[in-house]
Amino acid sequence: MLDNIYDVIVVGGGHAGSEAAAAAARLGARTALVTHKRATIGVMSCNPAIGGLGKGHLVREIDALDGLMGRIADAAGIQFRMLNRKKGPAVRGPRTQADRKLYRLAMQAEIEATANLDVIEGDAFDLTIEHGRVSAVVLKDGRVIRCGAVVLTTGTFLRGLIHIGDKKIPAGRVGEGPSVGLSGTLLRYGLSLGRLKTGTPARLDGSTIDWDSVGRQGADENPTPFSFMTDSIVNPQIECGVTRTTPETHKIIAENLRRSAMYSGQIEGVGPRYCPSIEDKIVKFGERDGHQIFLEPEGLDDTTVYPNGISTSLPEDVQEAFIRTIPGLERVRILQCGYAIEYDHVDPRELQLSLEVEKIPGLFLAGQINGTTGYEEAGAQGLVAGLNAARLASGGEPIEFSRTESYIGVMIDDLTSRGVAEPYRMFTSRAEYRLSLRADNADVRLTPIGLQIGCVGSARTQRFDRYSEALEETRSRLKGLTVTPSEAEKAGMHLNKDGQRRSAYELLSHPGQSIDALSRLWPELASIERGIAEAIEIEAAYAVYMDRQTADIVQARKEEERVIPAEFDFAVLSGLSNELKQKLTASRPRNIAQAARIDGMTPAAISLLLAHLRKLGGAEEHRLVS
Numbered sequence: 351m352l353d354n355i356y357d358v359i360v361v362g363g364g365h366a367g368s369e370a371a372a373a374a375a376r377l378g379a380r381t382a383l384v385t386h387k388r389a390t391i392g393v394m395s396c397n398p399a400i401g402g403l404g405k406g407h408l409v410r411e412i413d414a415l416d417g418l419m420g421r422i423a424d425a426a427g428i429q430f431r432m433l434n435r436k437k438g439p440a441v442r443g444p445r446t447q448a449d450r451k452l453y454r455l456a457m458q459a460e461i462e463a464t465a466n467l468d469v470i471e472g473d474a475f476d477l478t479i480e481h482g483r484v485s486a487v488v489l490k491d492g493r494v495i496r497c498g499a500v501v502l503t504t505g506t507f508l509r510g511l512i513h514i515g516d517k518k519i520p521a522g523r524v525g526e527g528p529s530v531g532l533s534g535t536l537l538r539y540g541l542s543l544g545r546l547k548t549g550t551p552a553r554l555d556g557s558t559i560d561w562d563s564v565g566r567q568g569a570d571e572n573p574t575p576f577s578f579m580t581d582s583i584v585n586p587q588i589e590c591g592v593t594r595t596t597p598e599t600h601k602i603i604a605e606n607l608r609r610s611a612m613y614s615g616q617i618e619g620v621g622p623r624y625c626p627s628i629e630d631k632i633v634k635f636g637e638r639d640g641h642q643i644f645l646e647p648e649g650l651d652d653t654t655v656y657p658n659g660i661s662t663s664l665p666e667d668v669q670e671a672f673i674r675t676i677p678g679l680e681r682v683r684i685l686q687c688g689y690a691i692e693y694d695h696v697d698p699r700e701l702q703l704s705l706e707v708e709k710i711p712g713l714f715l716a717g718q719i720n721g722t723t724g725y726e727e728a729g730a731q732g733l734v735a736g737l738n739a740a741r742l743a744s745g746g747e748p749i750e751f752s753r754t755e756s757y758i759g760v761m762i763d764d765l766t767s768r769g770v771a772e773p774y775r776m777f778t779s780r781a782e783y784r785l786s787l788r789a790d791n792a793d794v795r796l797t798p799i800g801l802q803i804g805c806v807g808s809a810r811t812q813r814f815d816r817y818s819e820a821l822e823e824t825r826s827r828l829k830g831l832t833v834t835p836s837e838a839e840k841a842g843m844h845l846n847k848d849g850q851r852r853s854a855y856e857l858l859s860h861p862g863q864s865i866d867a868l869s870r871l872w873p874e875l876a877s878i879e880r881g882i883a884e885a886i887e888i889e890a891a892y893a894v895y896m897d898r899q900t901a902d903i904v905q906a907r908k909e910e911e912r913v914i915p916a917e918f919d920f921a922v923l924s925g926l927s928n929e930l931k932q933k934l935t936a937s938r939p940r941n942i943a944q945a946a947r948i949d950g951m952t953p954a955a956i957s958l959l960l961a962h963l964r965k966l967g968g969a970e971e972h973r974l975v976s
Contacts, residue, residue: 355496356382357743358736359487361474361532362503363391365725366717366732368457369417370501373736375466376416376805379743381736382495383461384470384487386526391469392422392457394450394725395505395523396550398648398656401445401576403433404776405726407757410444410792412729413577415800416810418460419729420576426453428588428650430573439888440788441778444574447590449649470495474502475531477713479539484712490531498743501714501735502532503728506548508694508719509533513611514687515665522693524686533694539710542697546773547612547619548723549627549661549690552669555683556647556655564645564678565592578793578817579810591645591678595628595660598675599640602668603632611663611690619692622723622773627690628660628672643676654685663690695721698765703940704738704748705731705762708916714739721770722761730758737805749803752910753943754783754903755795767937767944783903785895790888793817820882828855828886831872842870858890909943914963925958 358374360367363385371383385391400423401409413420427446434442461467472493477500478486486496507522507529522528537543569587607613610629612621621627626634631641643659657679662669666687674680698720700707705720707713716735717728738748751759760781765774778784787795797814800806806814831854835845838857845852845860854868854875865883869876878886920926920934930950939945946956 354494356380356468357498358382358501358739359384359495359497359499360501360503360736360739361385361487362505362507362717363388363461363469364393364395364503364505364717364728365419366503366505366728366735367501368392368461369412369419369729369732370503370714370716370736370739371467372418372461372464373415373733373805374501374740375464376807377737377740377744377803378466379498379740381467381740382470382497383467384472384474384489384495386471386473388458388469388471390454390526391461392454393523394448394453396548397658398448398450398453398646399445399658400427400448400453400725401443402726403441403443404757404778404780405724406433406443406445406576407778407787407789407792408726408730408761408776409576410789411756411758411796412726412733413579414792414796415733415803416806417729417733418457419726421579422453422456422460423448424575424577424580424583425456426585427573427576427583428452428585428647429569429590430575430583430587431570432574435570439790440784440892442789443778444576444789446573446576447588447646449585449652450654451649451652452585473527473529473531476535477532477710479710482711484710499712499714499739501716501732501739502719503715503717503732503735504529504532505718505728506691506693510691510693513617513663513690513692515609515611515663515668516614516616517665518616521691523691524689528693536694536696541700541707541709543694544697544721545619545692546695546718546721546770547617547621547690547692548625548718548773549621549663550688551628551657551660551662552673552684552688553648553686554645554655554657554673554679555685556645556653558681558683559591559645559655560678560680561591563593566590567592567644578797579813586650588647588650590647591655593643593645593676593678594640595643595672596640596675596677599672600632600636602672602675603629603664604636606664606668607633609665609668617663617690617692620772621690622775625661625723625775628662629664645678660688661690662688664688693718695719695770697721697769699767699769699937701766702748703750703762703766705735706738706742706748712742718773720765721774722765723773723775727761727774727776730761734758734762737803752907753781754906754910755787755799756792757781757787760787763944767939767947769937782906783899785892785899786903788888788892790885794821817882820879821885824878824882824886825855825889828858828875828890829853833857833871838871843867855886855890855893858887859894863887906943909946910941912942912960912963914939914941914945914959918963923958923962926955930955
């Protein structure tokens, strides 16, 4: 780019950075992706897998907005499984084991092919602030790159420190140095920083595992792709091994807890509760006779195995000892020891819903720097930050996603209103409206918003238009076909003998019904394409619940639209307890919906807040993208 001037600069080439850079570029912004090494773009630093419960929903939503992760996961996936398949569609989660090399190469190819996007190798060390907003990124080697907005996606690199027993290694991940300068920059501008911790298990040589003595877990027979744009999965599908820790494993770990970096007091950062280390499992769940371990191959042509379930910061000799007490791993060769890593993060309550830093206009944060954990959470934040950075650089209004319309909205609202006490991970239980926020309908929910924003390409637009037309045609067709209880009984359907005619669409809400079953009454339905049929079947099955939920969603949106001015003084609210005033002042809710979710808030307290806002004329309406 001439004169080193860009609309948007994205710092970091991980999952958040890749999505942010691609999203900004899709909106037409002149974008630079600054990363230590071009070759590490798209590296899967920890578990080589994408998706899962809640996380899979985020990947589908990224894809619905024409993001990268879903397509890349489909290109690299080597074991696709739909989790919770026996439960309702709202809590099913797509997941794939990925080939680590294929994922990295596919992501790098996508970045290289993206128009308006340059990759710059370098270490971002500082920011330049002029006239009250970010104006440039300063690299460690002295280069200055001017810009209209910056997205920081530093992952675990901010003062990253690896722990293996009593060994400490400054690093962002194994073999790569930490980012030191930016932490000082953020502190200098008054941001609140904290320390968090995550960890990873040892890597094993799969050729030295006794595969005959471990269980097996295979892929789904008919893999379900992540991306709306993927017609079929072409990679060979593999099996993973399944084994367990033993009492001897637990004994060795318990005897060496004092040598674990986590339990020796060396680590100040808080780790993820839902992805505990093996030390945590032994301490907190010591009564169990074993903990399950999944032996996950890292690639089709790679013998490296990721033993999911034994993340640790114990010394190398202890890792060697306890791993060899696990069935199937008695003679295993360890390729790389497990480790814990702690790093700086910014309190996400410093952010607006657009992921822009309130104290530093023009600066956006995404990923683990905001206190989250996981590729999927990072990618979703990167997408939002990239879109908003591009809009800010061009003078546009920010895009804010509601928790009523997306898991992306749930996550960002949780982060910015509640902050984090531990690394944040997405679960379906976090979403109040999960019946409507399903993985299967992410495109219907969010692609129209993407079209409105302008971040959806022509190929997806054309395919989505055809899909929407087919859904509407099928829906109308089913609603136009009706049957009496007596007529239905002749086809083996038992309905209440109330004489009421029911449409084929209504019949799909009955247990066990499908379009295939209805074709006994209406043979012409057999010609409906399977993907359309499945979408309509799920939609119809949830229709009665959605009718009940609609009123709640409407009320929630009204509360989200009642904005609380940034300068509002909660201390002047008469009638509220001092405790609530302190909580409100600390959390600084952006709207009534966020205020209502603060622990201890009552309907009476919300009424007092609303009354005061109206009195001041501050309950202004702010329309979110919908």
